[in-house]
Structures are given as structure tokens and as C-alpha cells.
Amino acid sequence: MTSAVLCGLGTWVPPAVVPNASIAARLGTSEEWIHGRTGIRQRHVVEAGMATSDLAVEAGQRALKSADTDTVDALVLATTTPDRPCPATAPGVAHRLGLDRCAAFDVNAVCTGFLYGLASGTGLIASGVAERVLVVGADTFSTIVDPDCRATAAIFGDGAGAVVLRAGDADEPGALGPFDLGSDGQDADLIMVPAGGSRQRSTREPAPPGAEFFTMAGKAVFRKAIFQMAGSAQALLRRAGLGLADIDRFVIHQANARIINGVADMLGQPVAKFVRNIDQVGNTAAASVPLALASAAGNGELVAGQRVLLGAFGGGLTWGSTVLRWPDIEAG
Known part of the structure; x- marks a missing residue:
């Protein structure tokens, strides 16, 4: 059976950095407490007007370049923070990447989304629907987290990562599965x-x-x-x-x-x-x-x-x- 082989990787985080010091006082705690409880020292967050699709496009461009390709047959976007409830964000990301007419859809499995996306891309390749698939995981949790909630505000950051999968053999480096x-x-x-x-x-x-x-x-x-x-x-x-x-x-x-x-x-x-x-x-x-x-x-x-x-x-x-x-x- 044809296998999905990882052949490209790209990531992007928004430039704005929020260190623990910037939120500790607001949450009634300390930098040391945040780091001790979570392991986090800083996180990146989107600026006003920036959406999940913007991060996905940046990571997708880098993944395509890493794979030395400018085309795929399908794009799977794993996200819990789509640009809007309807339609899916993936087709717009595909369009901005110059991937018009490729299959494109969202997957929502929250923090497991990228793994579900990889499995979806692998299935598309194994079934012969696609030869190459771009799988993107992108989220802007800063847009849905209460900035004053001690239980969540210090934990989440924004970012995107993407991989290109291609059809190949199970014994190749990069072959996914099971x-x-x-x-x-x-x-x-x-x-x-x-x-x-x-x-x-x-x-x-x-x-x-x-x-x-x-x-x-x-x-x-x-x-x-x-x-x-x-x-x-x-x-x-x-x-x-x-x-x-x-x-x-x-x-x-x-x-x-x-x-x-x-x-x-x-x-x-x-x-x-x-x-x-x-x-x-x-x-x-x-x-x-x-x-x-x-x-x-x-x-x-x-x-x-x-x-x-x-x-x-x-x-x-x-x-x-x-x-x-x-x-x-x-x-x-």
C-alpha cells in the first residue's frame, strides 16, 4: 500500500511576545509560579486584526519551500479557532497559497488536531485521492481565552506549523504510520x-x-x-x-x-x-x-x-x- 511520507516542514509564530512578567500581576501571581506550574516562560500572540489563516499561510509557505514544491492536491487545516464559523478556513488558506482548486477542509480535534490532520492526509494518499497533501495546524487561542482567567490565560499561545506529505513507500525515511x-x-x-x-x-x-x-x-x-x-x-x-x-x-x-x-x-x-x-x-x-x-x-x-x-x-x-x-x- 502507498504510504504518506513527510517531506517538508514549516512553522510560524506571530512576532508579539508576552513574557510571564506581563501577565503575572494581572493574574495575581508571580513569574516563578507560572513557570513552576506550566514550564512556560513566554508565549506569542496575534496582533489586532490578525487571524488564524494568516498564521496558517505563513507556515504553509515555509513547508512548501522546505518540500521544494509549489503544489499539492489537498490541504487539511487543523484548528479550533477558525477565522469565522462558516465557511471553513482551509479553502481561503489554499487560495492565498496559490493552491486554487485543490481539496481543502478543516479538522477540529482541538490539541489533537494535527495528529488527526496527519491521519486524514495519510488516508487521502493511501486511497489515491492525492499525491501530495499539505497538513497545517494553526490556532490563535489568545482570541478565545479570558485574559483574566488564572486557569488558562498563562497557558496558551498562538502559532502555526505545517508539513507536506507525499506518496511513497513504507520503508522510506519520513513514512508515517501506523x-x-x-x-x-x-x-x-x-x-x-x-x-x-x-x-x-x-x-x-x-x-x-x-x-x-x-x-x-x-x-x-x-x-x-x-x-x-x-x-x-x-x-x-x-x-x-x-x-x-x-x-x-x-x-x-x-x-x-x-x-x-x-x-x-x-x-x-x-x-x-x-x-x-x-x-x-x-x-x-x-x-x-x-x-x-x-x-x-x-x-x-x-x-x-x-x-x-x-x-x-x-x-x-x-x-x-x-x-x-x-x-x-x-x-x-
Whole structure:
């Protein structure tokens, strides 16, 4: 069967940087408390008038350049913060990239979105629908987080990451798979934006104050994120016929430094095998995994030939993982 091979990588974060010092006093806490609880020192945020599509276009351009191509057959955009509720943001991103007439659609699996996007792109290639797919993870959570909420305001940042997938062979460097994906909708209320959807709008009543903001049940999410990411990694490795010792680097969703450490502990793996860039960008939701990949590739922590496990956990609840041998590419 034809496999999807990762052959290009590009990322972009908005230039505006918000260090912990800029929000600590407003939240009634300290820089040290924020860093100690999350591992975050700063995050990037969009300026007024900047949208998720702007970040996606920048990352997509860099990924296409990295792959030395100017065309793809499909574009999959993973995001929880589309430019508007309707239509999907992906077709507009494709148009701005000069990819008119290619298939383009959004995927919303919150922080697992990039993994779901990779699986979608892989399916398009395996089924023969596409020869090349651009998969983008982009989010602007600063636009949906209450700036005065201590539980969320310090955690999230904005950013975008993209990869190009091409048709190839399963034994090539960069070949993705297998995948492990899952969900648990009974816990959907642990991570959500209460207002703005059809359930709230159908009441014809104004949304309660603050219902337009993102909410998260931190303690419950913390436990479930560790359990599900570790469990997905183990299920994936069984499916792939691999062991934990076969993995050189783990690149998982940069939700919180303590969650990353918890996954390492549950898997019995040294934390040094887990890539992290959360201190510089915060939790960037669907952009998290590709941003971490680019950071690790750029600083030499990730090199060609290493076997890499990707994993994520997000609202829905959703989770997922996949594996590949890192190809010899230059991230854009």
C-alpha cells in the first residue's frame, strides 16, 4: 500500500511576545509560579486584526519551500479557532497559497488536531485521492481565552506549523504510520467554549457573560492527558511491532511541562527523550507538535534516521499518536 511520507516542514509564530512578567500581576501571581506550574516562560500572540489563516499561510509557505514544491492536491487545516464559523478556513488558506482548486477542509480535534490532520492526509494518499497533501495546524487561542482567567490565560499561545506529505513507500525515511486515534465524548465538557454553537444559539437567549471564552477543568484534564497519551503510545507501538526502547525521541503535545513529565514517568522513559519547547511558545494547541518538531530539528536534538513518536491529547476528548523515522529535511 502507498504510504504518506513527510517531506517538508514549516512553522510560524506571530512576532508579539508576552513574557510571564506581563501577565503575572494581572493574574495575581508571580513569574516563578507560572513557570513552576506550566514550564512556560513566554508565549506569542496575534496582533489586532490578525487571524488564524494568516498564521496558517505563513507556515504553509515555509513547508512548501522546505518540500521544494509549489503544489499539492489537498490541504487539511487543523484548528479550533477558525477565522469565522462558516465557511471553513482551509479553502481561503489554499487560495492565498496559490493552491486554487485543490481539496481543502478543516479538522477540529482541538490539541489533537494535527495528529488527526496527519491521519486524514495519510488516508487521502493511501486511497489515491492525492499525491501530495499539505497538513497545517494553526490556532490563535489568545482570541478565545479570558485574559483574566488564572486557569488558562498563562497557558496558551498562538502559532502555526505545517508539513507536506507525499506518496511513497513504507520503508522510506519520513513514512508515517501506523496511527492510533481515539475519543471520549462523555467528557466533552472538560474542555470547551460554552457559547457560539447551535446548542446555545437555538435557545434564542443571550449567552451568559464569559460563555464565549475557552474553559478547562485543569485537574481532570491533567490526569486524563497523561493517561491517554501514554496509553495511545503503547497501543501504537504494539500495532507497529515496536518497543519503547526503539523510540529515539518523543514529540508530544506541549500542554504543560508537568504533563510531559507525567507521560515519561508512565511510560518508564527518561525525560531527556521528550522534546520540549513549551517554555518559549506555551500551549499552541493544534500547532504544538509541528512547532516542537521544528524546534528540535533546528537545535540538533532531532536528526535524520531517528525514530520519532508523535502524540497529542485535546478536547473532545480526543487523542492520537503515530511514528516515523525522521527524514533528512530542512525545516522552513
